[in-house]
Amino acid sequence: MNVKSKQTLKQSYFVRQRRREIAFSAFCFALLLGFIAVLPTMGDEEPLQMASVASATSGSAGAVNWGLSFPEPGQTPVGNASQDYLQQFDAYFVGDCNQKVIYLTFDAGYENGCTAQILDVLKKHQAPAAFFLVGSYIREHGDLVQRMAAEGHIVGNHTDTHPDMSAIADQEAFAAELAAVEAAYQEAVGEDLPRFYRPPQGKYSEANLQQAKQLGYHTVFWSLAYVDWNTDDQPSREEAFGKLLPRVHNGAIVLLHSTSETNAKILDELLSEWEKQGFCFKRLDELPGLTD
Numbered sequence: 001m002n003v004k005s006k007q008t009l010k011q012s013y014f015v016r017q018r019r020r021e022i023a024f025s026a027f028c029f030a031l032l033l034g035f036i037a038v039l040p041t042m043g044d045e046e047p048l049q050m051a052s053v054a055s056a057t058s059g060s061a062g063a064v065n066w067g068l069s070f071p072e073p074g075q076t077p078v079g080n081a082s083q084d085y086l087q088q089f090d091a092y093f094v095g096d097c098n099q100k101v102i103y104l105t106f107d108a109g110y111e112n113g114c115t116a117q118i119l120d121v122l123k124k125h126q127a128p129a130a131f132f133l134v135g136s137y138i139r140e141h142g143d144l145v146q147r148m149a150a151e152g153h154i155v156g157n158h159t160d161t162h163p164d165m166s167a168i169a170d171q172e173a174f175a176a177e178l179a180a181v182e183a184a185y186q187e188a189v190g191e192d193l194p195r196f197y198r199p200p201q202g203k204y205s206e207a208n209l210q211q212a213k214q215l216g217y218h219t220v221f222w223s224l225a226y227v228d229w230n231t232d233d234q235p236s237r238e239e240a241f242g243k244l245l246p247r248v249h250n251g252a253i254v255l256l257h258s259t260s261e262t263n264a265k266i267l268d269e270l271l272s273e274w275e276k277q278g279f280c281f282k283r284l285d286e287l288p289g290l291t292d
Helices: 003-032 053-057 083-087 115-125 135-140 142-150 171-189 206-214 237-244 261-276
Strands: 101-108 129-133 154-157 252-257
Touching: 101 115, 115 142, 115 261, 129 135, 135 142, 135 171, 142 154, 142 171, 154 171, 171 206, 237 261, 252 261
Parallel strands: 101 129, 101 252, 129 154
Antiparallel strands: none
């Protein structure tokens, strides 16, 4: 990818991030007014607007932005949809809460020169992970994608063009976004893409969950993340550890961004700290109750 193309990708990516920040600010204002009773945490590619837990768990058909609240350090957070609710769609936000296990996941909308280092650390710790990639990443960085697969990691579907999937009601259009990634992976690796899907921006609707299920996908949200996506304003080691260490919990599905220089620098120490706490790492296809 040339410099101009990379800059265009980053600019497009950050425009979406900024839109999410604006939405999140509006949410915070509503929270102060007492309209919403839970506090969000932020993850995915952008800070997320927190919808009410009640509306999401009741099966609201409208668009929802994935969000979390953390009641106590080390405890399973409260998502704006429960795992029981998500299970009917073969979807997850948390894994086995009875075991000290962590499911590592990374999202990537483009390559920022950090992925090889991240893969080196994962190999050192024998820690499997899932990389949710967009179509252009797979087409332009086949060598890294091949390495991910060869070293036992899952490559997941983050859509072809990173749109707001909750705005796509047509099943054919929804399927096309995922099929393009499947084709790119088949071309790069020579294998079928594992059926794990993460909606861009964490934005979804109940209809989307059903659409993904009908296509044989497991929608995967997360139960632990922090704001690491802005390459122009990276968190410090202390800031990252301050979010990730006290909030880790049994069955955590951790979302990190492979574009983050901070993540690349701290990952070895972070995994070591979690191992000291007695955690081990598992693949997404080892999630409890998973149906193929």
